[in-house]
Amino acid sequence: MxxxxxxxxxxxxxxxxxxxxxxxxxxxxxxxxxxxxxxxxxxxxxxxxxxxxxxxxxxxxxxxxxxxxxxxxxxxxxxxxxxxxxxxxxxxxNFVLLYNRQELCLQKNLQKLPYEEFIGFCAFLRKEGKCKYYPLSSRLSDSNNMQCGDEIMNLAESGDYCPYELTKLLSKNAxxxxxxxxxxxxxxxxxxxxxxxxxxxxxxxxxxxxxxxLPDIIRNILTRKLRREWISRAIKEIKGYYRGEDRASVISSLRCLYSYLKSLDKKVLEKGFSVLERDFLYNTLPSPTRLRKIGLIIESEYKSMLLFKSSYIRRIYEFTNYFFEYPYSILYAERDYNYAVIKISPIFFxxxxxxxxxxxxxxxxxxxxxxxxxxxxxxxxxxxxxxxxxxxxIPSPLSHRVKLKIVKGVSSRYVERGEVQYRKIAQCIDAIFYKSREGIVMTVFPSYNYMRNIRLYLKSRPLLVERERSRLSEVVNEAKKYEKVLLLAVAGGKMVEGIEIKRGNRSIINVVVIAGLPIPEPNILTKNMLENVSVKVGNRELAWKYVYLSPAVMRIVQAIGRSIRSKDDSSIVYILDERATDEFIISQLTRYGFVPEVVELQALLK
CATH class of the missing domain: 3.40.50.300 (P-loop containing nucleotide triphosphate hydrolases)
Structure with missing residues (x-):
């Protein structure tokens, strides 16, 4: 070379x-x-x-x-x-882009199938020789110069080749x-x-x-879930396709499990999160070996009817297997729209x-x-x-384009949350919006729930709100319609992590308001993380700052990054939480190149 x-x-x-x-x-x-x-x-x-x-x-x-x-x-x-x-x-x-097999598939009628069902059907078609895109022709052996996903797809479509298999072939020389x-x-x-x-x-x-x-992504990959809907469908599968001697006892166990999940709905809807003891599931869940055996029998029945999908019993098996295999994992119930879902996550990797x-x-x-x-x-x-x-x-070469102000006399502490706090923060946001020039005032909240509480007291208009299902493109297009607009977003959400709104080469997000320090919610996950990190660093106070304050600083820096996209941009950033004057937070912000200025609440409201 x-x-x-x-x-x-x-x-x-x-x-x-x-x-x-x-x-x-x-x-x-x-x-x-x-x-x-x-x-x-x-x-x-x-x-x-x-x-x-x-x-x-x-x-x-x-x-x-x-x-x-x-x-x-x-x-x-x-x-x-x-x-x-x-x-x-x-x-x-030479380089290749590897998406999952279903996204690459040229059989468009298969792309709407659930992924696991697609994988099963794909394997069947290949095994039976019924996929016209597989196997690859031997004359492709000299095609070593494909460089990207688009070129691979073009070659696949022109020659009726499977894009996934083609990517495998070309990756040898990539x-x-x-x-x-x-x-x-x-x-x-x-x-x-x-x-x-x-x-x-x-x-x-x-x-x-x-x-x-990366830590959150790995934890999400390894987390297993258990839904009430899966249990009811698993019971129907057993009734329809399984005749084993243990049929009645497994159905009975699953019904107990269903009732237990249903009993969690009210608690989770009120609190959003609930720690669970392992004892009930330990005594109720069927053995993983039994569930796997039943799942394979049911899936064999599906295949005989040319239905290529995994059974709901398999999903319960995967949860159950993880439950018994990793006894020191975290077990909790979480709100999923109007129902409780049980999750089990690793404490450490x-x-x-x-x-x-x-x-x-x-x-x-x-x-x-x-x-x-x-x-x-x-x-x-x-x-x-x-x-x-x-x-x-390496500090940001554009950090000098940011004026960062921490406002004293206001806070988003959990113990102080209520109408008085919500009104005060809304008053600050309204004052900042009134003083700002044309463009977008992006206001970032610790959570959707906190944002909803503050919004009730906001007077500023026009107003755009990020929701759980908001699309970035829709928000960007709507924001560009206004000369001046207040955009409400959530720390860690789509807007803060991925939005860029420009006119020409300049960002039109001129002001960023951090409406409350975006500290992670103190729940079973963060508490276990605190215990784990405390042991590893040998200092509980430092571990607490790592677990709660470091993520808050990261989210603040992410929000600031939405406003500074080039050397021509500048912005003013307000942190509406006096806890940001903590020495650890100041030191972390300084490491990113920002120089915070502390201002009094009354000076902001003048």
Whole structure:
């Protein structure tokens, strides 16, 4: 392979501030087999220098690059940069984008099936030779130069080839693979992926984008659920397709389980969350072995009728198996619209889950809002390899464009919540909106419920509200209709993590209001996390700050990032919570390059 210098791979006229430092750090981490954590502001251009550093090492040593992104939309950034690099260098970089098999399937009538049913039907068609897109023709063996998902789809459609199988074939010669988190961090999917694509982590560079989300994403991947609807459907399946001697006893157990879930509805609707004792489920759930046996029998019946779907018994089996296999996991009930759903989540991650992070030649974890190193390594269970971990934090080159003000005399403390507090915060928001120039005043709340309570007292108009099912495109288009508008959003929601509203090259979000410190709700998950981190860092007070204050700072920085997208942007940010004057929070904000100013409530309201 050709050897390239960093500048040889740069497809632009010059580096942005901090980018060349990132490229060097990435390259050195790969050569020295390190785990590198990079904190560089959102929108400042992390993707390009990380790829350049990884590509230089890959060209020299033959490593494969695995780039993980959270969503399909986030696949676009690495694809765009690779396409630009390819226009500059002689030796083209082959890369593939790997979606799930169903999204790639050319049989459009199958794309509406539930995923598990699709997988079963796909396997049947391939086995029986009834899929016209499979197997691939041998004449594809020389097709080594496909570069991206669009080209693969075009080739597949023109030649009646299965896009998934085509991606597998072309990935053998691909230097870069871009895929979703679950291919690596769901152990079951990872086993299939590494087998199908012949991936060896010791010869791979793992790049994780938006890495601040990684602990939550892994926890969501590993969490198992139990719904009342599944139980009632499982009972119908057993009645219809199972004739075993234990039929009556299993149905009886499932009915008890159904009644128990129903009894949780009222409690969960009132509180939103309820910790559960394990004893009832331990004595009620059928054994995983029995459930698996029944599930296989029922699914065999389905296949005989050409119905390719997993049984509801299988879903209950997966929950039950996890329940008995991991006795130290967290068991709780949570509100899901108007019903309770039981969930079981890991307290800490097994080493098998983070195995790729440790075993890869190097792992690059990047974000604009990485938490403190000690907290992050504790969450991910990386303490045993702490000596291999390096951290690179580069303050935002645009932080000087932000005026950050913390307002004293107001707070969103849980113990003070009520009409008096809601009115005071609404009064502050109205005063800020009245004083602001044209554009968007984006107001960020700790939760949807808190936002609804404050909204009752707001007088400012026009007003746009983020809801749980809001679409980003709809909000953006609606906001652009107004010269000046108040946008209500939620910390950690779609708007704060993904919205960008511009006129020309400038952001029209000119003011950001943090309406209450976005501290995580103190529930069983955060309490268990606190206990776990306390043990690992050996300091309960510091652990409390890591678990509750660090996520709040991350969400504040994310919100600020919505307003500063280029060197031409500027914004004023108000934090309506005097708790933000805490020394730990000030120090964390300063690490991101922001210089907070403390102002009195009365000065704001003048």
């Amino acid at each position: 050709h050897m390239y210098d960093f500048n040889d791979l740069l497809p632009y006229k010059k580096w942005r501030q901090g980018q060349l430092q990132i490229a060097h750090s990435v390259y050195n981490s790969i050569i020295e087999r390190k785990i590198l954590l990079i904190n560089y502001p959102t929108g400042a251009g992390k993707t390009l220098p990380v790829l350049i550093g990884a590509l230089k090492a890959s060209f020299e040593n033959g490593y494969k690059i695995i780039y993980l992104a959270r969503t399909k939309n986030q696949f676009q950034a690495p694809q765009r940069e690779l396409e630009k690099i390819n226009k500059k260098i002689k030796e083209k970089i 230097l870069v693979m871009i895929l979703a988190y679950n291919y690596i961090f769901d152990p079951r999917i990872r086993e299939i992926f590494t087998r199908d694509f012949n991936v060896k982590f010791e010869r791979s560079i793992l790049i994780i984008d938006e890495a601040h989300n 097994e080493q098998n889950v983070i195995k790729p992070v440790v075993e890869s030649r190097a792992t690059i974890m990047m974000s604009g809002t990485l938490p403190p190193l000690g907290y992050y390594t504790s969450l991910l269970g990386l303490d045993p390899v702490r000596s291999r971990i390096e951290e690179l934090r």
